Structure formats: structure tokens, C-alpha cells
Amino acid sequence: MTYKFQARLNSEWVLEKPSGAVFALGEILRLLAAIDAMGHIAGACRSCGISYRHAWGLLRHAEKEFGMALLETSRRQGSKLTDFARHLLWANRRMDARLTPMLESMASELQEELESLYPESRPRLRLHASHGFAVEGLMQMANDQEMSPVELRYRTAFEALASLNRGECDLAGFQVPAGEFEEAILGHYSPWLDDERHCLIYLAQRDTGMFVQPGNPKQIHTVADLVKPGVRFVNRQVGSSTRLLVGLMLERLGIDTRRIQGYDSSEFTHMAIAAHIASGMADAGIGVETAAWRCGLDFIPLAKERYFFAVQRDSLDAPLMRQLLGLLDSEAYRHYVSQLVGYDAADIGKVLGLQQAFGAMAGRAARV
Structure with a gap:
């Protein structure tokens, strides 16, 4: 018996509050990256596969948690990230760049271990x-x-x-x-x-x-x-x-x-x-x-x-x-x-x- 699979390991950035509650940043960071690339929220929503209403909900919640604005919007220029949001996005990109090779290497080791448990490992x-x-x-x-x-x-x-x-x-x-x-x-x-x-x-x-x-x-x-x-x-x-x-x-x-x-x-x-x-x-x-x-x-x-x-x-x-x-x-x-x-x-x-x-x-x- 063999089993075909591909092990994956992903990083996720979370912030823990003094109360112990956790604020996960994955979805808001993906949205900010899409807004940065597209220049407007509507295009970012299509790219992320979420509704316009849900996107604004994410933004408002994140701004409340950080106590900082994340977007600057105008009719002529569309939407752009604030300096705070840009630094947040680049911090995440640095983290991904540092961790991705390590996680890929560990995933490869994990897959090797799991496949070896099957009698007909490849x-x-x-x-x-x-x-x-x-x-x-x-x-x-x-x-x-x-x-x-x-x-x-x-x-x-x-x-x-x-x-x-x-x-x-x-x-x-x-x-x-x-x-x-x-x-x-x-x-x-x-x-x-x-x-x-x-x-x-x-x-x-x-x-x-x-x-x-x-x-x-x-x-x-x-x-x-x-x-x-x-x-x-x-x-x-x-x-x-x-x-x-x-x-x-x-x-x-x-x-x-x-x-x-x-x-x-x-x-x-x-x-x-x-x-x-x-x-x-x-x-x-x-x-x-x-x-x-x-x-x-x-x-x-x-x-x-x-x-x-x-x-x-x-x-x-x-x-x-x-x-x-x-x-x-x-x-x-x-x-x-x-x-x-x-x-x-x-x-x-x-x-x-x-x-x-x-x-x-x-x-x-x-x-x-």
C-alpha cells in the first residue's frame, strides 16, 4: 500500500493580547497585499475571493486592534496603504522570506518520515x-x-x-x-x-x-x-x-x-x-x-x-x-x-x- 500526499508547513503571524486572546493576521495581511497590488479594494476582494463587506469588516477590526489607520482612500487615487500598513506588510514579507526555506525543508523531512511508515514507500x-x-x-x-x-x-x-x-x-x-x-x-x-x-x-x-x-x-x-x-x-x-x-x-x-x-x-x-x-x-x-x-x-x-x-x-x-x-x-x-x-x-x-x-x-x- 502506498499513499500519495505532499506535506506542507505554513507560517502564521498572530498577536496575543494581555488577556490571552489571539488576533490572527493571516487574512488581513493577504487583503493588504492585494490592495497594495491592485490599488483598490474591489479588485483586492476579487483576488482574495471575499466580499466587499467582509473586506471592510476585516479592515475595521484590524484598525481597532492596532489603534492605527491601515488605508488612505480617495475617489481619484483609489485606495493605498498607510505607512503603518506598508511596514506591517513588509514585516510579514521578511518573515515569510526567512521562514519559507526552513519550513519547506522541514516539510520534506516530515513527508519522508510519513511515507516510510507505509510498506511500499516510494x-x-x-x-x-x-x-x-x-x-x-x-x-x-x-x-x-x-x-x-x-x-x-x-x-x-x-x-x-x-x-x-x-x-x-x-x-x-x-x-x-x-x-x-x-x-x-x-x-x-x-x-x-x-x-x-x-x-x-x-x-x-x-x-x-x-x-x-x-x-x-x-x-x-x-x-x-x-x-x-x-x-x-x-x-x-x-x-x-x-x-x-x-x-x-x-x-x-x-x-x-x-x-x-x-x-x-x-x-x-x-x-x-x-x-x-x-x-x-x-x-x-x-x-x-x-x-x-x-x-x-x-x-x-x-x-x-x-x-x-x-x-x-x-x-x-x-x-x-x-x-x-x-x-x-x-x-x-x-x-x-x-x-x-x-x-x-x-x-x-x-x-x-x-x-x-x-x-x-x-x-x-x-x-x-
């Missing part, structure tokens, strides 16, 4: 990778189709490659910037990559750069500008490839990271970095262009990164791996990636040796 591929938009889309498509499920653990590139070598995963995601920092980054990965044992599945190229406030009011154009007075930076977590790249760029310029306000602060995803800046808590951060675009931020390109899955060579002909390669090569997935701002969908699913991917640089990095 085999699965184990993917360890940092959170990214192409990986996110791949997971959605893999688990929505009639194919064996993919078990996901969100890890830094270093953790993922180490897991592959310990036999704890089947695919390990990592990215390498093209250009002057390629060899240095590859050198950091070299302890876990062996051209005789491993090969690479190419996923995509993506644009990585700085996120800044719309209009770039602090006039931030290069990483050297991060030391300007009053510039607040938000970094990726310790151990992430993006943080390593930032460190190498600053080192090349001879800039001490202690001079950068917020360098020791951290977020775990590109979207969390973008939400942090969009909410006004920082002036600059680094991530992929898709996140900046989704949060309405300006983007300053710094590097083009190639993203790969490292796999054991002897696993390529396994049925589950062939299924995944077929999905990578599908028109649906190529279309999905091509629609991501800052992503290049050419050569998705191409299998390469380390020497093919990096040339002589692979050999030099292995000797570092």
Missing part, C-alpha cells in the same frame, strides 16, 4: 542546495508531476557538497561566478569535488548584484560605496557563497569589513535580503536580480553566476536521476526559468565534467 532523490528561484521552481514541478518525489534540504553550497561526499544526498547545488573571482571560489569548493567521481548538471546562469532603494538615494554604485557614512548593509549568512563573494570583492579593494555598517548582520535568502531593504531596515545588500525586481528595488549588476548540481558519476543512469534530467530538459521548466528576471535558461540540464565546465582552472583549484 524511492526519492535527495537534493541539498541553497534557496534559489530556479531550485524552487524545479521542486514545485517535480513534486506536482507523476514522478518520484524529490526530498529537499536547504544548505549552503559548502554543506551541500560535503553532504554529497558523505553519501547523504544525490545532488548538491552550488554556484560559481564568472570572471576574476571564479578560480578563488572554485578553490573553496575543491576539497569536495573530484573530476573522476563527480560530474555536474548545469542549471542556469543568473545575475548577482547589489540591491538598493528605488532611485538609489545613497548613490551606491560599487561595493566600495558600502563604506560611505550612513550606508547600512545587510549580508548573507556565514558560510554562504554570496557572503564569500562579497568578502573576496572587498579584500581585492583592500577594504576592512569592520568599516561596513551591518556587515555582521545576516539573512538566509535573496528574498529576505530584498525584503529587509524594501522595508527600510538597510540601504544595500547582495543577491540575485529576481529578488530585487520582485521587491521593487534598483539592481546594480556585479557578477554572472553559473549554478550547478554536483552528482556522483555512477548515479547518472539511475532511473530517478534520468527522470529529473528529463524534467530539466522539458519545455515547461525552460520556460519557467526564462521568465525569471536575471536568469539565462540556455543549456539547462547539460551534463559536464569539471574540466569541461572550468577548464584548466579546475585542476589548479584542486591543488590549492
Whole structure:
């Protein structure tokens, strides 16, 4: 007996009053997000599938609970969020960006546990990778189709490659910037990559750069500008490839990271970095262009990164791996990636040796 299901874990923001009563914010936050996107309540109601009367009831109740107005309305300009409501919405977006990878990873573990209780549990591929938009889309498509499920653990590139070598995963995601920092980054990965044992599945190229406030009011154009007075930076977590790249760029310029306000602060995803800046808590951060675009931020390109899955060579002909390669090569997935701002969908699913991917640089990095 087998049972097909998809475990999901969702976050919900609630406020507990001194009396112990709980005010759940999920529905009002969805409505505020829809009003922000549509510019009027009627469209927001259609988007949320609720009545106009119910929407106003939610708004009035929330305004009473907070003691603050949430909407500004006029006949000419429609409805827009107050500063309080916008900050509330961005706080929720930051929370979602931080928690989503963790919850998805935990849901994958939970599903594995539950399926193992059935006598005929399905085999699965184990993917360890940092959170990214192409990986996110791949997971959605893999688990929505009639194919064996993919078990996901969100890890830094270093953790993922180490897991592959310990036999704890089947695919390990990592990215390498093209250009002057390629060899240095590859050198950091070299302890876990062996051209005789491993090969690479190419996923995509993506644009990585700085996120800044719309209009770039602090006039931030290069990483050297991060030391300007009053510039607040938000970094990726310790151990992430993006943080390593930032460190190498600053080192090349001879800039001490202690001079950068917020360098020791951290977020775990590109979207969390973008939400942090969009909410006004920082002036600059680094991530992929898709996140900046989704949060309405300006983007300053710094590097083009190639993203790969490292796999054991002897696993390529396994049925589950062939299924995944077929999905990578599908028109649906190529279309999905091509629609991501800052992503290049050419050569998705191409299998390469380390020497093919990096040339002589692979050999030099292995000797570092």
C-alpha cells in the first residue's frame, strides 16, 4: 500500500493580547497585499475571493486592534496603504522570506518520515542546495508531476557538497561566478569535488548584484560605496557563497569589513535580503536580480553566476536521476526559468565534467 500526499508547513503571524486572546493576521495581511497590488479594494476582494463587506469588516477590526489607520482612500487615487500598513506588510514579507526555506525543508523531512511508515514507500532523490528561484521552481514541478518525489534540504553550497561526499544526498547545488573571482571560489569548493567521481548538471546562469532603494538615494554604485557614512548593509549568512563573494570583492579593494555598517548582520535568502531593504531596515545588500525586481528595488549588476548540481558519476543512469534530467530538459521548466528576471535558461540540464565546465582552472583549484 502506498499513499500519495505532499506535506506542507505554513507560517502564521498572530498577536496575543494581555488577556490571552489571539488576533490572527493571516487574512488581513493577504487583503493588504492585494490592495497594495491592485490599488483598490474591489479588485483586492476579487483576488482574495471575499466580499466587499467582509473586506471592510476585516479592515475595521484590524484598525481597532492596532489603534492605527491601515488605508488612505480617495475617489481619484483609489485606495493605498498607510505607512503603518506598508511596514506591517513588509514585516510579514521578511518573515515569510526567512521562514519559507526552513519550513519547506522541514516539510520534506516530515513527508519522508510519513511515507516510510507505509510498506511500499516510494524511492526519492535527495537534493541539498541553497534557496534559489530556479531550485524552487524545479521542486514545485517535480513534486506536482507523476514522478518520484524529490526530498529537499536547504544548505549552503559548502554543506551541500560535503553532504554529497558523505553519501547523504544525490545532488548538491552550488554556484560559481564568472570572471576574476571564479578560480578563488572554485578553490573553496575543491576539497569536495573530484573530476573522476563527480560530474555536474548545469542549471542556469543568473545575475548577482547589489540591491538598493528605488532611485538609489545613497548613490551606491560599487561595493566600495558600502563604506560611505550612513550606508547600512545587510549580508548573507556565514558560510554562504554570496557572503564569500562579497568578502573576496572587498579584500581585492583592500577594504576592512569592520568599516561596513551591518556587515555582521545576516539573512538566509535573496528574498529576505530584498525584503529587509524594501522595508527600510538597510540601504544595500547582495543577491540575485529576481529578488530585487520582485521587491521593487534598483539592481546594480556585479557578477554572472553559473549554478550547478554536483552528482556522483555512477548515479547518472539511475532511473530517478534520468527522470529529473528529463524534467530539466522539458519545455515547461525552460520556460519557467526564462521568465525569471536575471536568469539565462540556455543549456539547462547539460551534463559536464569539471574540466569541461572550468577548464584548466579546475585542476589548479584542486591543488590549492
